[in-house]
Amino acid sequence: MVTDRVPLWKKLLPHPFLTLALWVIWLLLNNTMAAGHMVLGFILAVIIPLLTSGFWPEKVCLKKPWVLMRFILIVLWDILVANIIVAKLILGPKDKLQPAFITVELDIRHPLGIGILANTISLTPGTVSCDLSEDHRYLYVHGLHVENMDETINEIKQRYEQPLMEVFQSC
Amino acid sequence: MFEWILAGLILIGALFTLVGSIGLYKLPDFFMRLHGPTKATTLGVGAILLASALYFSFKTESASLHEILISLFLFITAPVSAHLMAKAAMHIKLKQVKRTQNPQ
Amino acid sequence: MLENVLELSFVLVALAMLLSLYRLIKGPDIPDRILALDTLYINSIALLILFGLYQGSPLYFEAALLIAVMGFVGTVALSKYLLRGDIME
Incomplete structure (x- = not known):
């Protein structure tokens, strides 16, 4: 049997x-x-x-732990850099700042992955994640000083979303 | 030497904490103010906690790592509370400065 | 030297708390006040840890941890109240 x-x-x-x-x-x-x-x-x-x-009904399974380790190191480094950038922006003249709302279209589907991506965005250069659309497809991000919107979106997608998509796949 | 590192960490931490609050004080609208405390203050407290962990590890000559727990906790919770506050602010349609690009 | 640096840091963090207090009183909106309160929590953690260093005693760690936990819960509860308890839409 x-x-x-x-x-x-x-x-x-x-x-x-x-x-x-x-x-x-x-x-x-x-x-x-x-x-x-x-x-x-x-x-x-x-x-x-x-x-x-x-x-905790859903199981978490991690693929490619090395990618995750590298991602964590990149994020820690970015937090340091982000703080110096933000400190400069805050101490500089406030009328020169160009705040913006950015809509990022998400490719990542795993809920935990989206959560970690939103947290990472909040901790890194000049951006805070504000809201997630109902269907979990768009993330609204507020930037403190955005000069080129497409560049910022590209950076978020390539630097943070790409490795997270590799790590969090449904299993 | 060790004292210099500690002093540097503490001073950097206190300065970043101050920068975060300056941002809270002087920036013109809520969404911009949100940036100061979530980033600068979190890193500032992180640096002070690191200094504390180093100090007590050397003083008692055994690893004192529980400060790491607070830093970790702060680094996980700060973006979460920032996200919730921003969501609440968007929900009640708080006004944004005029030059905000692509306003919601 | 460490003592002098610590005293200077007390002043800096206290200044930070004063600025947050200004935002807490001035407002102008509720989210601003929640944010100011959250910043005050985190500043007070920094102040407690600095005081623990100054006294050379690890006793203040538990208090700092409790403030961190309670501060987070308080911020989340206030934001959730704004999200659900308000009838704007």
Whole structure:
């Protein structure tokens, strides 16, 4: 008889990433690496996702972790650069600023991917994501100082959306 | 040497925090004001927290990483709250400065 | 030297808080006030961490973490109130 058996570790760990995150957060909160806390934290990190798995129906699966790592490094660097640019803009003359609303057409469909893209846009040079259209196809972005709208849209799409699309594919 | 790095980080952090609030003070409309606190203030507090983590790690001679937790939390929540505030502002149709291109 | 830098930073962050307070009082609209309140939360985290450094005590970390969590929840709740509780449309 052939049954579609789910391996035991998948039953016990429905969300491995959540478990890992909870474990790390527990250790950081207690600011210790003592063995007792590691065991207690691990038990909590296994039990909490099991109890709450009803609230997390969709599975997250990451493809190409290397692309994700590179994306995170790029974003961290961009945050630093963005802050210097924004600081200059803020301290400069305010009448020269050219604010703009930009509509970005999204190619990415994965909800978590859209969320991370919106957050990334908010943290990087001179742009804050303001709203998402009902059908999740357009993202409205406010720019503090936009000289060339198409250039900004292109940068967002190539620099941030492209790697996220590779990482978050439906599985 | 170590003290210099700490002092630099703290000073940069405080300056960025101030820049964020200056943006909040002087820019002409809400959507432009939103840029200051979401970026500059978050990075400023991040730098101060990094300095604190370094200081306590050296003082107690064991890694003190829980400051990282606050920085991570701030870096995740700042864009979320900015997004929600902008959404609320668009919802109640807040006025924008006249020179805004492509107004909503 | 570290103490002097810390004292200077206190002044800078306090100035930042004053500017945010101005925006909180002046407005002119509700989102501006929410934003000012959010900035005040984050500034107070910075001030608490600086004070912890000044005193050389890690005790203030928990307070800073609590302010971070509560500040985020407060901002989200206020924005959500504007989004749902208002009958403009």
